[in-house]
Amino acid sequence: PDATTSTPVAKVSQYACQRRTTTANSNKIFTDAFEVLAESYEFNEMEGQSLAFRRAASVLRSLPSKIQSLRDAESLPFLGKHSIAVIEEILQCGFSMEVQKILSNERFKTLKLFMSVFGVGLKTAEKWYRKGLLSFTRGLFPTGFLHYGDISRAVSKAEAQALGNIIDETVHAITSDALLTLTGGFRRGKDFGHDVDFIVTTPEMGKEEHLLTAVIESLKHQGLILYCDYRASTFDMSRLPNHKFDAMDHFAKCFLILRLDGSRVEGGLCGAEGDGRGWRAVRVDLVSPPMKQYAFTLLGWTGSKQFERDLRRFAQKERHMLLDNHALYDKTKRELLAATTEQDIFAHLGLQYIEPCQRNA
Ligand code: DGT
Ligand code: MG
Missing domain, CATH: 1.10.150.110 (DNA polymerase beta, N-terminal domain-like)
Incomplete structure (x- = not known):
């Protein structure tokens, strides 16, 4: 050359x-x-x-x-x-x-601090700030403040792995053919995350929501649940996909705070040994789509957020299609496009397949 x-x-x-x-x-x-x-x-x-x-x-x-x-x-x-x-x-x-x-702006710093509390968004943070609050006051804050110290500390890959093992044992004790998949940032190969995200489902159509509630019951029984916000499914097959990214999906899910024992973690807990408790609290999300929607949920929950936004924007602008965590709809052909793998969805969109570790957009 x-x-x-x-x-x-x-x-x-x-x-x-x-x-x-x-x-x-x-x-x-x-x-x-x-x-x-x-x-x-x-x-x-x-x-x-x-x-x-x-x-x-x-x-x-x-x-x-x-x-x-x-x-x-x-x-x-x-x-x-x-x-x-x-x-x-x-x-x-x-x-x-x-x-x-x-x-160094006071409003920015304060809003950021308030929004680091689990469940606190801009509206609540702004409300507290306008009341003149500049920092946390004992006794003032709701459930999000529970285990604040632990939850604001990053979760390591080893901790995510340990939680995966615990949930895997729990799920498979309930149904042997259940499917558990690690998703979110850890699936993209990140070393640390703010929570751990999993998809749990079963090939038995219509049993996925029952599986999720059974998993929660079992975790409770094992004394591992510190907090649980369960949202029942509002999924409706007849609705067209909503390409707006901010709309959360309609599958059954739960936002949990779990207790993770250091003995379960290879190499020990991440930076929490100092207080001698031997355990820490971790944020865990579980979502349960029907198996038919599994590939869309996997693609939607793997992220990153910017990658997801652009998948939807590309689908709409370049292909005249609507994509969300439930389905892909072709507006020209007026039909839903089925997929059993992420590769199927990329192929429908006429996109080269991008590995999860290359989706850290
Ligand atoms: P992390 O946990 O800070 O390491 O980062 P991620 O990427 O795991 O983010 P996370 O846990 O907040 O959310 C997991 C995935 O779920 C994210 O990568 C994309 C998807 N997701 C999160 N928030 C939304 C949302 O508001 N709408 C939609 N459609 N998807 C979302
Ligand atoms: Mg995550």
Whole structure:
């Protein structure tokens, strides 16, 4: 090959589902700054600007190497004037003044602290802030405050594995042909997460919800449940998929806080040995779709959030299809497209298959 011809730079797609994004982020210095800006806009209910920074961060995460100059960034999708200016500042002085200001802003810091409580969203955080609260006051906070210290600490891969073993034993003691799958960030190969997500189902149609309630009963019996928020299924086959990402799916699910004993974890618990308890609380989500919807649920719960948003956007904009955690609908043919694997769904969408470990968009 001629050494003078530079290798053509592959065009970066505007859709995360057409990019391969591993956990190795070469542009963390920029993406961390963008995420702060996105969060700040979210706190001010400026959804458009917030999403723009999330998209820009996602594009940078997919790059194989660190951005060295503005020229590297200018031709990328979703990198507008504002994000380019932030990159320029970081390239020059190693940080962004705007981001530093946000990080030391009292309202931002307080809302972030409040929203780190399980179950507390922007509305509640804002309400507390407007009441003049700046930090937690003993006795003031509801169930989300339960085990706050443990829950705000990251969950390790070994801890996720240990929980997987416990739930696997529990599920299979109930039904031998049950199917348990680790999903969420750990399925994408992340080393740490804020919770552990599982899909649990059974080939026996219509028995999946019963299986989930039986699993909860058994975990309770084993003394492992510290908190349980169970949501019954509202799934309705006749409804078309809802491509809006923010709408949660309608399958039976539960948001749990489980007790995890250190003796079950290879290498011990993550950073909690100091208090000598020998156990920690962990957030666990279980979702139970019917087997027919399993592939859609697996794809929907594996994430990342940006990957999911772009799958739905791609389906709608490029293929005239509606995708959610339940189904894929072809608006041209006016029919639902069946799938038993994630590969089937990518194929229906005319997309190259992207491995879970490449979905860290
Ligand atoms: P983590 O737990 O912080 O390590 O990160 P993830 O990716 O496991 O995120 P998590 O646990 O909040 O949610 C698991 C997956 O479920 C996520 O990757 C995509 C999906 N998901 C989360 N929130 C929503 C939502 O509001 N709507 C929809 N459609 N899907 C969601
Ligand atoms: Mg998760």
